[in-house]
Amino acid sequence: MxxxxxxxxxxxxxxxxxxxxxxxxPPPPVPADFARAWPVLGEDSDGLLRFALTPEVYAQLARDDLADIAAFNADDAGIALGPVALVLERPQRSRPPPPVPLPMFAVPRTLREEPGRSLMLVERDTDGRLRRVDDGLAPPAPATTAQDLLLDLSAVDAPVAGLQLEIASEAGRVNARVDVEGSADLSRWHGLVRDQAVVSLNENGVRLERLRLEFAATDLPYLRLRRVDRDADLPLAGVQALRVRRTVVPDPARAAFTLDGTPGGPMAGAFDYTGAGPFPVERIAVQLAERNAVARVIVESRDNPALPWRERARGTAFRLGADDGIGNAPFDIAPVRDRHWRVRTDPAQTRAPALTLAYRPDQFVLLAQGTPPYRIAAGSRRALRPDYPLRVVLAEVQSRRGDGWLPPEATLGASVELSGDAALSPRPQAxxxxxxxxxxxxxxxxxxxxxxxxxxxxxxxxxxxxxxxx
The missing domain is CATH 1.10.287 (Helix Hairpins)
Structure with a gap:
């Protein structure tokens, strides 16, 4: 038995x-499971396309892990789709390289008056590094004695996207504007960024500093700093290059949006902000509402109102002058997709600061299967995107095309509604x-x-x- x-x-x-x-x-996703759809516009190469999400897509998403994005062809059949970070990148993403100090040389400002021609005696090593810069060929000294600063980046092993300045200890108060120019040969120069604020002040024991200059990443071996607000030198003790890591896929340009705050309950000087979607925020800028104001700020965030706040950044915020005046530098943070933000101020501000959140849009790779046109659909609490083995497909293509090959870029067209808000509710149990x-x-x-x-x-x-x- x-x-x-x-x-x-x-x-x-x-x-x-x-x-x-x-x-x-679960059943495979279908277009009716999603709120809206966007056509993918572009010509594929080896059956692959690459595109970045738009703010409209982020605003439609119901999940912070981006799993409610799927792709379909003209026959409404699901096609392979995956994030670039999982499909194209190396398994281990390295952190940005640490800053490196740069050699500095003072050069007469009159050199700028000789376009296309260098008036300097330059001594270089065989690898291009500057050993000596002499103005022996310069014309007689003009009325001004101000000098520009020449920076040697020839030994830097990665693209440079910014400079961290160190003010000389004897400089006292500094409130300046500078231009940054770049050159490949010390003769022809072009602007990288203009009219950037450099601030180092001490107001009633509160240190106000803005000592970082940022620009598009460059491999140029030489940079030049020029003070443009007055006829005077920029009192620097040192400059460090802010390098960026080299990636398989170029990082998209940063995008940003600004949120308006509301008083955050009984706590004086606290203000709440709500974002539109799961943006991968990596930089925070706080602009005080009042002119000529300064305050210590703490920026916090959370994924939903039921969770506790988590601190993301703290520092000193200030605003000097009119709307286009000088303000504090933004705070860089590890990427976070929280939708709810709070700024605490001390001394307590009566008006909410403007909170600007910057991010780099997520990129996706699509396998062009079946009949075009192709489209992506987003926003669902009823369906999840399957886990497609796109890394295997890409490895095969790169084995033939080379490791540097990338799918061509595509864009997203105007959206159309699918199931609308109904897709943002769980599927009824029939x-x-x-x-x-x-x-x-x-x-x-x-x-x-x-x-x-x-x-x-x-x-x-x-x-x-x-x-x-x-």
Whole structure:
């Protein structure tokens, strides 16, 4: 008896597993599971396309992990789609390289008056590094004695996207504007960024500093700093280059949006902000509402109102002058997709600061399967994107095209509504009639349960017969 019951129990266990699996497998996503769709515009190469998400897509998403984005062809069949970070990047993403100090040389400002021609005696090593810069060929000194600063980046092993300045200890108060120019040969110069604020002030024991200059990443070996607000030198003790890591896929340009705050409950000087979607925020700028103001600020965020606040940045915020005046530098943070933000100020501000959040849009790779046109759909609490093995596809293409090959860039067109807000609610549990397979599985489970009960009763009535086979 026990042998027959054991066999029946094993069969019932398998039936239960099959029944559970039949109920657990979600149906593949279809366009009707999503709120809106966007056409993917571009010509594929080797069947692959690469595109970046737009603010409209982020605003439609219901999930912070971006799993409610899927792709379909003209026949509404699902096609392979995956984030660039998982498909194209190396498994381990390195952090940005640390800043490196740069050699500085003072050069006469009159050099700028000789376009296309260098008036300097320059001594360089065989690898291009500057050893000496002399103005021996310069014309007689003009009325001004101000000098520009020449920076040698020839030994830097990565693109440079900014400079961190160190003010000389004896400089005192500094409130300046500077231009940054770049050159490949010390003769022809072009602007990288103009009219940037450089601030180092001490107001009533509060240190106000803005000592970082940022520009588009460059590989130029020489940079030049020029003070433009007055005829004077820029009192620097040192300059460090802010390098950026080299990536398989170029990082998209930063985008940003500004949020308006509301008083954050009973806490004086606290203001709440709500974002439109799961943007990967990596930089925070706080602009005080009042002119000529300064305050210590703490910026916090959370994913939803039920969670505690988490501190993301703290520092000193200030605003000097009119609307286009000087303000504090933004705060760089590790990327976070929180939608709810709070700024605490001390001394307590009466008006909410403007909170600007900057991010680099997520990029996706699409496999152009089936009949075009292709489109992506986003915004759903009913369906999730399947996990496609796109890394294998890309590895095969790169083995033929080279490691540096990338899918061509595409853009997203105007959106159209699919199921709208209905897709942002969980799918209703429809009462479908049970199939013959379900009835058979349930029958096996009930028969197994009945046999177990019968065996227990038999053993209770005949305790000495437990090991015998009838």
């Amino acid at each position: 026990i042998g027959r019951v054991t066999a029946m129990l094993a069969l019932a266990t398998l039936a239960g597993a099959a029944l559970a699996q039949s109920r657990a497998d 009462s479908e009639p049970a199939s013959l397979r379900h009835w058979l599985l349930w029958g096996v489970l009930l028969a197994g349960a009945a046999l177990v009960i019968g065996m227990v009763l038999h053993l209770l009535r005949n305790p000495g017969d437990g090991g015998a086979e009838p």
